[in-house]
Structure formats: C-alpha cells, structure tokens
Amino acid sequence: MRNDSLLVTDLYQLTMVQSYLDHGLTHSASFELFVRKLPEHRNFLVFSGLESLLKYLEQLRLDATELDWLRKTGRFSDTLLDYLETLRFDGHVDAMREGTVFFPDEPVVRITASLPLAQLIETRLINLLHFQTLIASKAARVRLAAGDRQLVDFGLRRSHGAEAGLLAARASYLAGFDATSNVQAGFAYGIPIVGTMAHSYILAHERESEAFVHYAHSHPAGVVLLIDTYDTEAAASKVVELAPRLASEGIRIQAVRLDSGDLGAHARKVRGILDRGGLHQVRIFASGNLDECRIKSLLDEGAPIDGFGVGTRMNTSSDAPYLDCAYKLQEYDGRARRKLSEHKATWPGRKQVYRHYRDGMIERDIITTLDDTRSTGEPLLQPVMRDGRRLHALPDLDAARAYARQQLQALPVALRQPDMVEEGRPVVEVSQALQNLAKAVDREIRLRMAS
Amino acid sequence: MRNDSLLVTDLYQLTMVQSYLDHGLTHSASFELFVRKLPEHRNFLVFSGLESLLKYLEQLRLDATELDWLRKTGRFSDTLLDYLETLRFDGHVDAMREGTVFFPDEPVVRITASLPLAQLIETRLINLLHFQTLIASKAARVRLAAGDRQLVDFGLRRSHGAEAGLLAARASYLAGFDATSNVQAGFAYGIPIVGTMAHSYILAHERESEAFVHYAHSHPAGVVLLIDTYDTEAAASKVVELAPRLASEGIRIQAVRLDSGDLGAHARKVRGILDRGGLHQVRIFASGNLDECRIKSLLDEGAPIDGFGVGTRMNTSSDAPYLDCAYKLQEYDGRARRKLSEHKATWPGRKQVYRHYRDGMIERDIITTLDDTRSTGEPLLQPVMRDGRRLHALPDLDAARAYARQQLQALPVALRQPDMVEEGRPVVEVSQALQNLAKAVDREIRLRMAS
Numbered sequence: 086m087r088n089d090s091l092l093v094t095d096l097y098q099l100t101m102v103q104s105y106l107d108h109g110l111t112h113s114a115s116f117e118l119f120v121r122k123l124p125e126h127r128n129f130l131v132f133s134g135l136e137s138l139l140k141y142l143e144q145l146r147l148d149a150t151e152l153d154w155l156r157k158t159g160r161f162s163d164t165l166l167d168y169l170e171t172l173r174f175d176g177h178v179d180a181m182r183e184g185t186v187f188f189p190d191e192p193v194v195r196i197t198a199s200l201p202l203a204q205l206i207e208t209r210l211i212n213l214l215h216f217q218t219l220i221a222s223k224a225a226r227v228r229l230a231a232g233d234r235q236l237v238d239f240g241l242r243r244s245h246g247a248e249a250g251l252l253a254a255r256a257s258y259l260a261g262f263d264a265t266s267n268v269q270a271g272f273a274y275g276i277p278i279v280g281t282m283a284h285s286y287i288l289a290h291e292r293e294s295e296a297f298v299h300y301a302h303s304h305p306a307g308v309v310l311l312i313d314t315y316d317t318e319a320a321a322s323k324v325v326e327l328a329p330r331l332a333s334e335g336i337r338i339q340a341v342r343l344d345s346g347d348l349g350a351h352a353r354k355v356r357g358i359l360d361r362g363g364l365h366q367v368r369i370f371a372s373g374n375l376d377e378c379r380i381k382s383l384l385d386e387g388a389p390i391d392g393f394g395v396g397t398r399m400n401t402s403s404d405a406p407y408l409d410c411a412y413k414l415q416e417y418d419g420r421a422r423r424k425l426s427e428h429k430a431t432w433p434g435r436k437q438v439y440r441h442y443r444d445g446m447i448e449r450d451i452i453t454t455l456d457d458t459r460s461t462g463e464p465l466l467q468p469v470m471r472d473g474r475r476l477h478a479l480p481d482l483d484a485a486r487a488y489a490r491q492q493l494q495a496l497p498v499a500l501r502q503p504d505m506v507e508e509g510r511p512v513v514e515v516s517q518a519l520q521n522l523a524k525a526v527d528r529e530i531r532l533r534m535a536s
Numbered sequence: 537m538r539n540d541s542l543l544v545t546d547l548y549q550l551t552m553v554q555s556y557l558d559h560g561l562t563h564s565a566s567f568e569l570f571v572r573k574l575p576e577h578r579n580f581l582v583f584s585g586l587e588s589l590l591k592y593l594e595q596l597r598l599d600a601t602e603l604d605w606l607r608k609t610g611r612f613s614d615t616l617l618d619y620l621e622t623l624r625f626d627g628h629v630d631a632m633r634e635g636t637v638f639f640p641d642e643p644v645v646r647i648t649a650s651l652p653l654a655q656l657i658e659t660r661l662i663n664l665l666h667f668q669t670l671i672a673s674k675a676a677r678v679r680l681a682a683g684d685r686q687l688v689d690f691g692l693r694r695s696h697g698a699e700a701g702l703l704a705a706r707a708s709y710l711a712g713f714d715a716t717s718n719v720q721a722g723f724a725y726g727i728p729i730v731g732t733m734a735h736s737y738i739l740a741h742e743r744e745s746e747a748f749v750h751y752a753h754s755h756p757a758g759v760v761l762l763i764d765t766y767d768t769e770a771a772a773s774k775v776v777e778l779a780p781r782l783a784s785e786g787i788r789i790q791a792v793r794l795d796s797g798d799l800g801a802h803a804r805k806v807r808g809i810l811d812r813g814g815l816h817q818v819r820i821f822a823s824g825n826l827d828e829c830r831i832k833s834l835l836d837e838g839a840p841i842d843g844f845g846v847g848t849r850m851n852t853s854s855d856a857p858y859l860d861c862a863y864k865l866q867e868y869d870g871r872a873r874r875k876l877s878e879h880k881a882t883w884p885g886r887k888q889v890y891r892h893y894r895d896g897m898i899e900r901d902i903i904t905t906l907d908d909t910r911s912t913g914e915p916l917l918q919p920v921m922r923d924g925r926r927l928h929a930l931p932d933l934d935a936a937r938a939y940a941r942q943q944l945q946a947l948p949v950a951l952r953q954p955d956m957v958e959e960g961r962p963v964v965e966v967s968q969a970l971q972n973l974a975k976a977v978d979r980e981i982r983l984r985m986a987s
Binding site: 086088089090092093094095096097098099100101103104105107108110114116151154158162200204207208209211212213215216239241242243244245246247248249250251252253266267268269271272273278279280281282283284285286288289290291292293299300302303304307314315316319397398401402403406407408410413414417422423424530533534 | 537539540541543544545546547548549550551552554555556558559561565567602605609613651655658659660662663664666667690692693694695696697698699700701702703704717718719720722723724729730731732733734735736737739740741742743744750751753754755758765766767770848849852853854857858859861864865868873874875981984985
C-alpha cells in the first residue's frame with residue numbers, strides 16, 4: 086500500500102468533494118492547521134513535517150488500480166471520478182519553517198486552493214504534520230534534558246508501523262537527536278545510523294567474553310559492548326581484561342551499553358571498574374525505558390552516562406500520544422468563516438503570526454489577520470508553494486536541524502524543564518484586528534442562523 | 537519508502553548478522569514474542585497482525601537500490617552483503633490465531649530459522665505485531681463498552697503515519713468495529729467504509745439547511761447530517777423541517793451526527809426533537825474524543841445514541857500507547873537460553889500455551905515447554921509456515937473477526953469492564969516442566985559465568 090496514496094483519506098472527503106462539484110462550490114478556500122491546546126506536560130511545540138507534505142502534494146494522483154477500485158465501489162459519481170482522475174495539486178502553501186517553536190492557536194500551515202482540492206488533502210496533511218510535530222516536540226524535550234550528551238533514536242520496533250518509525254527518526258533528528266538505529270532513515274534521509282548488539286547476540290554464544298571478542302573482530306571500528314545480560318559489573322571486568330588483548334590487535338573499545346536495572350547505580354560502578362582498569366576513554370551508553378524525565382533525574386544524581394538510546398517513549402510520545410489539532414476552513418470565496426460548536430470555536434480568516442524577541446529570547450507572539458498592516462515582528466508563516474510549485478527548495482534536514490537548535494536556544498528558560506509551567510511563558514496575543522474580525526463573523530453567523 | 541523493506545530494521549540486526557556469519561553462528565534458533573506485563577487499565581490482550589507478518593516474510597528481499605546503498609555506506613562486509621542479496625525467508629512460524637485473547641508471558645509467535653535470519657526479522661516483526669495487537673486490544677475494550685451499537689474507526693488523521701492508520705483500521709475491525717472512515721482500508725482489506733461531512737462542508741455554504749439539501753441530493757442513499765456546527769438543537773429542527781421535502785423526492789435521512797458539547801444531553805434533546813417531528817427512524821451517531829470509558833458512561837446514563845465514531849484515542853491507544861513486549865532467543869542449536877538481566881528474566885526454551893475453558897469461559901492457561909507431554913488443553917500456538925511456505929491460507933479477515941468475537945464471548949465477565957480487576961481473572965500457570973527447565977538453564981548460566 087502506498088503511504089502517499091490519495092486513498093489515505095477519510096471517506097467524507099470524497100463525499101464532500103462530490104457534493105461541492107455537484108453544486109458549484111469550487112471557489113478559492115483557505116484552510117489553516119493549528120493546535121487548540123497543549124497536552125499536559127508540554128510547554129511548547131516544534132513544527133515538523135513540511136518537507137513530507139510538499140512531497141505528498143507534488144505527487145498527488147490516483148493510480149489506475151485505485152481509480153478502478155473507487156469506480157467499482159459504485160459509491161461515486163462520474164463527475165467525482167473524472168475529477169479525481171486528472172487531479173493535481175495546483176494550490177498555495179504558506180507555512181512556518183520546520184523546527185519553529187510554536188504555541189496553541191497559531192496557524193502552522195495555510196493551504197489555499199479550490200475548495201474541493203483544499204478539502205481533499207486534509208486527512209493526509211494532518212496525518213503527516215500532526216505526527217511529526219508531536220515527535221519533534223517530544224524529542225526537543227529529551228534534547229533539553231540531555232544537554233550535549235549523545236542521543237540516539239531506538240524506537241522503531243514499537244513505533245506505530247514502519248512509516249511512523251521513519252518519520253519519527255527524521256523528526257527526532259530535526260529536534261536535536263544525533264542518530265537513529267533505523268536503517269531506512271539512513272537510506273531515506275541520510276541520518277547517521279547507530280547500533281551494535283542485542284542480548285540475543287550474547288545468549289547465542291557459549292561465553293559472554295567470546296561474544297565480545299567475536300563482535301570486536303567483526304566490527305573493529307565500532308566496538309560498543311552490551312554488558313547487562315548476566316551480571317553487569319562482572320561483564321565490565323571482562324571488558325577490562327579483554328582491552329589489552331584487543332588493543333594489541335589495534336582494536337579500541339569505544340563504549341559499553343547498560344540496558345536494565347538501576348542505570349545510575351550501574352553506571353557509577355561500571356565507571357569505577359573501567360577507570361581502575363585504565364579504560365578512562367571507554368564511554369558509558371544507557372538505554373531502557375528512557376524519556377526526558379528519567380534522563381534528567383539520572384543526570385541530576387550525577388550518573389556518569391555519556392549517551393542515551395531513547396526508544397518507545399519518544400517514538401510514541403507516550404505521555405501525550407496525540408495533539409488536539411485541527412485543519413479548519415478559514416475563508417471561502419473571499420469571506421472569513423468560523424465554527425461555533427461548543428468548546429471548539431476557532432479564530433476566523435487567514436492569519437499571520439508575528440514573533441518578537443528580547444535579548445535573543447522569544448518574548449511575544451501576535452496572532453493577527455493576514456491583511457493587518459499594523460502588527461510588527463518576524464512573520465512566522467512564509468510562502469513555500471504557489472500554484473502547486475515550490476518557490477524554492479526548503480532548507481535541507483541539517484539546516485532545519487540547526488534552525489530548530491536556534492529556536493530551542495531562544496526558548497525562555499522556564500519552558501525548558503519537563504514540568505509544565507505557568508510563569509515565564511511568552512505572551513501569545515490575539516490582535517485587535519483579529520478580534521474584530523471574529524465579532525463580525527459571529528454577527529453574520531447569527532443573521533444566517535436566524536434565516 | 538517501502539514499509540516492508542528489509543531496511544525497516546535496527547542497525548544492530550545487521551551488525552549482529554555480520555558477526556554471526558563471520559563466526560559460524562548459523563545454526564537453528566527459536567525466538568518467541570510475548571508481552572511481559574499488561575499496561576495499566578488492561579485486563580487482557582487480543583493478538584493481531586499475523587497476516588501482515590506472513591506477507592512480510594514471503595516478500596523479504598532487498599531491492600538493488602537498497603543493496604547498493606548498504607554497500608556504499610562502507611560499513612558492511614562482502615560476506616554480509618552477499619548474504620543479504622540472496623536472502624529469502626525459509627524458516628518456520630508457529631503462532632496463535634489472530635483474534636486470540638492472551639495474557640502476559642504467553643508466547644504469541646515463534647520463529648525458528650537459522651540464527652542470522654531469525655535475528656534479522658526481529659525489528660519489523662515486533663513493529664507489525666506489537667502495534668496491531670495494541671490496537672486490537674484497545675478496540676476490543678471499545679466493543680465491549682458499546683454493546684451491539686455501530687462502531688466506526690475515525691482515527692486516520694491522528695494515527696502515527698499512513699501505515700498506522702491502515703493497520704489500525706484492520707485491527708479494530710478484527711476486534712469488532714463495524715467500519716472505518718479510511719478509504720485505503722476499504723481498498724486494501726475490503727473493510728466497509730463510512731463517512732459523510734465535516735464542519736468545513738457546512739461552513740462553505742451560506743446556510744446550514746442548504747448544506748443539508750445539497751448533501752442529500754449528492755448522496756441520496758446515505759444521508760447522515762452533521763448538526764453541531766452552529767446550534768445543535770436548531771439544526772435538529774431544520775432536519776425535521778427538511779425531511780418531508782426530501783421524502784417527497786424519495787430521499788430518507790438516515791442519521792444525524794453530534795461531534796461536540798455534552799453528547800449525552802444533546803442526544804436526548806435531539807432525540808426528542810426528531811421523535812416529535814415523526815423522525816423515529818433517524819438514528820443518532822456521536823463522535824468527538826470518545827473511548828471505551830466515555831462510551832460506557834454515556835450508555836450508563838441512558839444517552840439515546842445508536843452509533844459511535846471513535847478516533848484518536850483508539851487509533852493511538854492513547855491511555856497505553858505501547859506494550860512491554862519482547863522477541864527473545866529461547867533456543868539456539870538445540871539448547872534453551874535465557875537472559876538474567878535484572879527485572880527482565882524470561883521463561884527459556886520453546887513453549888506452548890494450553891487453554892482450558894469452563895462453561896464456555898476461559899478458565900486457565902498453562903505455559904509449558906513444547907515437548908511437555910503431560911499438559912492438556914487447547915494448544916494456542918499452531919504451525920502456520922514451514923520452510924518459508926504457508927501450510928494453509930489463514931482465515932480471512934471476516935473469519936478472524938468472528939473468532940475474535942467468540943474469544944470476547946469467552947472472556948470472564950470480570951475482565952470485560954474498562955477498569956483493571958484482580959478478582960475473576962483466569963489463572964495463567966507456568967508448568968512444572970517449564971520451571972524445571974528454567975532452573976536447569978540458570979545452573980548452566982552460572983557455570984558459564986564462573987568460567
């Protein structure tokens with residue numbers, strides 16, 4: 086199955102488009118994606134996924150088999166099927182840069198296209214941007230907790246499918262991870278890949294030290310030994326015993342990995358054993374049920390750990406596995422729109438976000454109408470696609486990663502800790518122009534409701 | 537990117553395989569997948585994903601581009617690259633049937649193959665089975681809460697990628713959902729697809745009632761109207777007004793959908809309005825932040841809701857977005873293996889699970905060694921693949937779904953509620969034979985550790 090298939094959509098997109106075509110609702114529409122509110126434990130979000138969205142839009146088409154299947158369901162009119170057969174994305178995209186720190190109610194992407202087209206892409210657009218933003222936001226927290234220690238994405242196996250693993254590897258790298266265990270992410274995005282051995286490798290050998298020597302001979306350039314299969318400290322002593330023999334063959338042991346038990350206590354003991362054995366340069370790498378809170382607490386207690394493998398809890402954003410986001414119609418045929426549904430009302434019209442910094446720190450964001458000429462600051466939404474064509478190449482992944490790093494450096498200090506804070510947050514302000522527009526739209530809605 | 541690519545793996549699988557090949561560790565190995573412990577709020581799990589695993593194994597190969605990329609990384613030996621180039625899965629698979637209810641420590645799948653091959657498939661095997669089992673287990677809880685009301689998967693947009701959406705649609709259908717909004721799941725698996733309109737559809741029209749009429753004309757066979765965009769009860773009255781006009785054109789309104797506010801209170805008011813308007817046959821369908829707990833509470837309070845769209849919280853299994861599962865080497869070259877790492881020791885050797893029923897209810901499971909001739913009961917693990925070939929076609933999706941339904945009917949009543957229970961659980965017992973094997977393996981490990 087193609088991940089970027091047009092069939093990766095909710096059926097209602099197709100039924101709505103059929104009705105739009107039937108009734109001539111094909112004028113220009115603008116939709117915006119935004120997050121309604123932060124999940125618990127989140128102080129900020131990091132935008133990610135734009136590159137994959139543009140790729141999706143550029144290749145948007147049905148293949149013959151898919152079209153044929155749609156026809157055979159007997160659900161759809163010829164009008165719709167003909168429309169889908171020749172469909173290409175020829176709309177506009179405005180978006181924040183990947184790696185931008187953002188807050189609730191701020192639009193991160195605006196799509197402007199004919200109503201049927203802008204509607205049709207909703208499901209996959211959310212599917213791509215929601216997940217990557219979710220993971221980049223989680224991974225940024227892990228990066229803030231880990232300081233400059235090595236961070237490796239280990240989460241593929243418990244990711245929700247292969248695409249989730251691939252996109253999570255990219256989003257976490259964007260947000261500051263150094264590498265991933267996911268080989269496909271190396272192939273697809275050039276992300277550095279890392280990995281050595283599992284417990285099964287040790288278990289398959291008759292003796293642990295034999296497993297270590299075999300590995301060192303097969304991979305002399307990257308010897309990282311997993312030492313917790315039987316007895317962690319005993320294994321550390323074996324490493325000390327083996328080191329001179331391997332050194333005589335020109336092989337240097339780079340690191341040992343701990344994957345179970347009290348990681349802090351083991352790390353201290355192992356550090357002592359390695360140091361007494363003269364192996365000061367051998368680093369200690371830890372993994373196993375880690376997240377930003379656990380890493381912070383290990384480092385707070387002074388655990389001598391040089392790098393972390395972070396898996397499931399990062400790749401599934403396990404404490405907050407989704408965001409309350411929405412892709413809403415903001416303007417149709419030149420007129421601003423807004424929904425009144427209880428607890429779900431949104432700011433109407435096409436919008437811009439202006440950012441203000443003080444001493445290099447994010448101080449204030451202003452959400453306002455696109456045509457507001459009074460507001461000032463750095464406009465966060467920029468044109469990236471016009472009439473279905475990119476205006477320019479997006480920054481490559483390493484450039485986006487560098488930008489995300491700058492953004493995290495501009496994050497107010499209060500927001501960098503794992504706990505949610507109220508004080509020290511940047512002000513996110515809705516401009517008078519936008520408040521006026523919302524009132525005008527509501528008046529119009531009440532008039533229409535009365536009719 | 538191919539979801540079933542051999543590159544969807546952790547790098548350490550490749551580095552381990554290279555070392556196995558270098559040192560002649562290519563004898564027969566058996567690995568088993570099991571869940572270590574239930575997440576909070578779970579009383580049982582439902583096995584899902586076997587069909588996708590077999591398909592993955594049947595097509596296991598590297599394409600030329602992928603192989604070329606691996607070669608160019610400069611990380612791998614010719615021995616490994618030659619091995620990967622001609623690799624095919626020629627091992628054995630034993631597994632529970634999809635839809636089987638199971639408990640911690642029970643192996644759900646056993647792979648027996650040469651050590652490098654059985655190792656190499658680990659990451660994708662877990663990636664496929666973990667996620668589908670996670671979702672089937674969550675969806676089964678939703679089914680138990682909803683009784684026989686209609687249940688539709690609405691979760692694609694906030695699924696973790698496209699593959700997650702597709703696999704979640706299948707896993708939830710397997711566990712008792714009736715349909716999905718995911719069009720690709722209809723294409724791929726023949727699952728019934730459902731969907732009508734979003735708020736944007738209403739907002740694009742000047743008047744709500746015009747939107748309703750347009751929709752009815754475009755989709756006369758499936759009129760489900762979303763009534764919460766402006767004022768839910770006012771919209772219900774409009775539905776009552778429109779019904780005779782549509783009826784005169786031969787169009788019947790099937791249902792209305794509520795998506796916000798207090799769903800129970802709105803449903804009661806809307807039911808009253810519809811009934812007073814003579815629309816007794818128009819059903820009420822509800823969606824919006826639903827899960828098994830919310831559905832149970834709505835039904836407990838008597839909300840007149842006929843069907844539910846369940847999205848994000850089911851598709852991400854949001855209260856427990858991962859399972860603590862492991863794929864462990866149980867036997868290599870004829871000898872049972874086990875890891876001693878703290879808190880992570882597992883039962884060694886190749887195993888079988890025997891199930892006992894009483895009055896049609898699951899009463900007791902026995903986990904034992906594969907060669908135990910004393911234990912009795914229904915053996916849950918069955919051979920499905922030998923030497924890389926299926927022994928028979930698996931039951932199709934509807935048959936698997938019927939089996940899951942039977943399994944849920946055999947679930948002890950205490951385990952059917954959303955809360956976790958201690959009393960009334962089936963006994964899961966480890967046989968004396970398996971306990972003896974574990975002791976023997978531990979003795980052997982200690983002898984080896986001393987050496």
